[in-house]
Amino acid sequence: xxxxxxxxxxxxxxxTGILACGIRSPDRKTFTRSVSxxxxxxxxxxxxxxxxxxxxxxxxxxxxxxxxxxxxxNYFVYGFVRQDGHCLAxxxxxxxxxxxxxxxxxxxxEFHCLPA
Amino acid sequence: MPDSTHxxxxxxxxxxxxxxxxxxxxxxxxxxxxxxxxxxxxxSGKALLIxxxxxxxxxxxxxxxxxxxxxxxxxxxNRKYPNVQKVTLSAYADDASRAACLSQGAELFxxxxxxxxxxxxIFTTLRELARHKPTATGFRGVLRQVSLEDVIQxxxxxxxxxxxxxxxxxxxxxxxxxxxxxxxAQTGDRNGEAALNKILSLKGGEFNLKPFVEPPxxxxxxxxxxxxxxxxxxxxxxAHAEPEMSAAAELAALPPPLPRPAPPVRxxxxxxxxxxFIPAASGNRPSRIDELVVCSxxxxxxxxxxxxxxxxxxxxxxxxSQKSQQLGEGLNLGAFDRLEMEGEQTRIVAQVxxxxxxxLRATKGEARETH
Numbered sequence: 023x024x025x026x027x028x029x030x031x032x033x034x035x036x037x038t039g040i041l042a043c044g045i046r047s048p049d050r051k052t053f054t055r056s057v058s059x060x061x062x063x064x065x066x067x068x069x070x071x072x073x074x075x076x077x078x079x080x081x082x083x084x085x086x087x088x089x090x091x092x093x094x095x096n097y098f099v100y101g102f103v104r105q106d107g108h109c110l111a112x113x114x115x116x117x118x119x120x121x122x123x124x125x126x127x128x129x130x131x132e133f134h135c136l137p138a
Numbered sequence: 139m140p141d142s143t144h145x146x147x148x149x150x151x152x153x154x155x156x157x158x159x160x161x162x163x164x165x166x167x168x169x170x171x172x173x174x175x176x177x178x179x180x181x182s183g184k185a186l187l188i189x190x191x192x193x194x195x196x197x198x199x200x201x202x203x204x205x206x207x208x209x210x211x212x213x214x215x216n217r218k219y220p221n222v223q224k225v226t227l228s229a230y231a232d233d234a235s236r237a238a239c240l241s242q243g244a245e246l247f248x249x250x251x252x253x254x255x256x257x258x259x260i261f262t263t264l265r266e267l268a269r270h271k272p273t274a275t276g277f278r279g280v281l282r283q284v285s286l287e288d289v290i291q292x293x294x295x296x297x298x299x300x301x302x303x304x305x306x307x308x309x310x311x312x313x314x315x316x317x318x319x320x321x322x323a324q325t326g327d328r329n330g331e332a333a334l335n336k337i338l339s340l341k342g343g344e345f346n347l348k349p350f351v352e353p354p355x356x357x358x359x360x361x362x363x364x365x366x367x368x369x370x371x372x373x374x375x376x377a378h379a380e381p382e383m384s385a386a387a388e389l390a391a392l393p394p395p396l397p398r399p400a401p402p403v404r405x406x407x408x409x410x411x412x413x414x415f416i417p418a419a420s421g422n423r424p425s426r427i428d429e430l431v432v433c434s435x436x437x438x439x440x441x442x443x444x445x446x447x448x449x450x451x452x453x454x455x456x457x458x459s460q461k462s463q464q465l466g467e468g469l470n471l472g473a474f475d476r477l478e479m480e481g482e483q484t485r486i487v488a489q490v491x492x493x494x495x496x497x498l499r500a501t502k503g504e505a506r507e508t509h
Contacts, residue, residue: 065468072465075240079457080479082237083450085499087481092465095472099465113469 024053030136031055034129039121041097041113046070047138048107061113073101074109089130102130106138147268148192150177152185152211153200153227158250165254169261174268182211183296186289189215190347194222196268200250201228201235205295209238214288216243216456223267227260241457245464286338286345287366294318294362299350304337311337314353320362322353330357331365338369339376425485425500433495440494455495458488 027045034043035055042056044066054066073090080087092099098120100112110133114121151162159178167176177192179185181203188194197215201208208226215224226239229250236247245267251257286304290313293300297318304311304325311325311333323334358365431451432441439448462474476489489496 061469068467069465069469072461076458076461076477078233078237079241079454082234082241083454085479085481085484085486087479087484087486089480091478092462093475093478094466095475097469097471099471 027053037125039114044070044111046074046109070111073111077103147195148175150194150197152179154203166261181296182206183298196223198225201226206292212242301348304345320358322357335369335372339373425503427500429499431497435493451497459490
């Protein structure tokens with residue numbers, strides 16, 4: 023267990039608007055946290071895998087994107103990828119309770135500096 | 139004892155390694171405790187016959203197979219049997235193969251096990267996947283029908299023997315393939331190459347693979363590659379020679395045209411702004427649209443602008459449709475609307491709905507200024 027990733031995710035759950043988040047490492051280990059049992063660890067792990075698959079397929083299509091946003095009826099799922107292959111998924115509501123842009127930018131900056 | 143809450147699942151393994159298939163049948167058959175009915179196929183042709191006769195829930199395909207490899211087979215499977223869940227196994231799990239398999243509809247890409255303990259882990263993963271039947275709604279599963287040429291090519295490459303029965307409305311026909319060679323074709327009062335060309339020119343329709351029986355006579359003896367190329371050439375010529383009335387009739391049958399975007403279009407017009415982290419183009423310069431594809435839920439291109447590769451974009455929309463369902467599963471996120479993607483210079487929006495798919499790529503305004 024990578025304790026620092028676990029701790030960082032736990033700390034990020036205090037950011038207003040974040041409902042759940044997870045990190046998938048290149049060795050396919052996944053760490054997740056959520057504010058509610060509605061977002062079960064298995065479902066979040068699955069979401070992280072989908073995110074990682076998406077970055078990989080986009081890369082194979084020669085579209086090296088760094089961030090994606092899945093837009094659902096009620097939620098946004100943000101995804102970010104680092105050059106070493108670590109992926110971050112962030113689930114937030116799609117309304118006024120949504121995560122603030124500045125908070126999200128700060129989160130992403132920290133994610134990029136997080137030790138592997 | 140099998141859990142009575144779970145229905146019997148039909149699992150198909152496709153691998154050219156007979157020993158591996160036997161091990162799978164013995165071990166996984168035991169572990170599943172009667173929950174699985176296992177089918178084995180040593181090549182893609184045999185797998186297709188099984189898929190036609192059985193309502194397979196999950197197909198597990200080896201990536202490295204001779205003649206028609208796992209990725210080619212997966213592409214065919216994805217189009218002809220989109221509701222069958224698909225997993226690939228590979229002894230060499232490189233990123234390129236992984237991405238190719240995922241693009242072609244594989245739910246999972248797994249490394250081939252090296253010992254029984256690893257195999258049990260794979261069994262657990264497959265069992266969970268098989269229990270979770272995906273919903274077959276929306277964009278997924280209705281894109282691009284598999285073509286007759288695809289199946290003929292696969293049967294010939296695999297040196298199979300079969301009969302392809304084709305039903306194209308008022309036309310029905312049969313193509314006899316023996317040991318990978320096309321022996322005979324018949325439709326109406328036509329036989330031989332004339333019949334083959336007619337069958338291959340049919341638009342729409344259905345076809346089925348049947349077990350081989352000897353044809354009444356051998357009317358074709360050319361190499362199958364040449365026969366397919368010749369049929370394609372004749373189709374092209376016929377298409378160019380079609381009278382204008384026919385083209386007009388085809389146009390009339392198309393869905394009403396979508397309003398054409400009048401370039402230049404701002405991406406911010408298409409990507410709604412609320413709560414957007416993906417910001418509108420910086421400065422006063424709008425983003426420039428580089429390509430746009432709009433297709434029906436059957437993968438027919440309704441509108442395209444400067445798209446270098448429609449097939450790849452439609453494949454991506456299929457992938458997106460599949461992943462958006464998987465991602466939403468268990469999280470109750472509501473209906474999927476779109477995926478927005480952003481790179482250093484590029485912004486992409488892809489949308490899949492029950493009746494259409496849209497792929498739009500643009501260069502960011504700021505990138506245009508510096509390049």
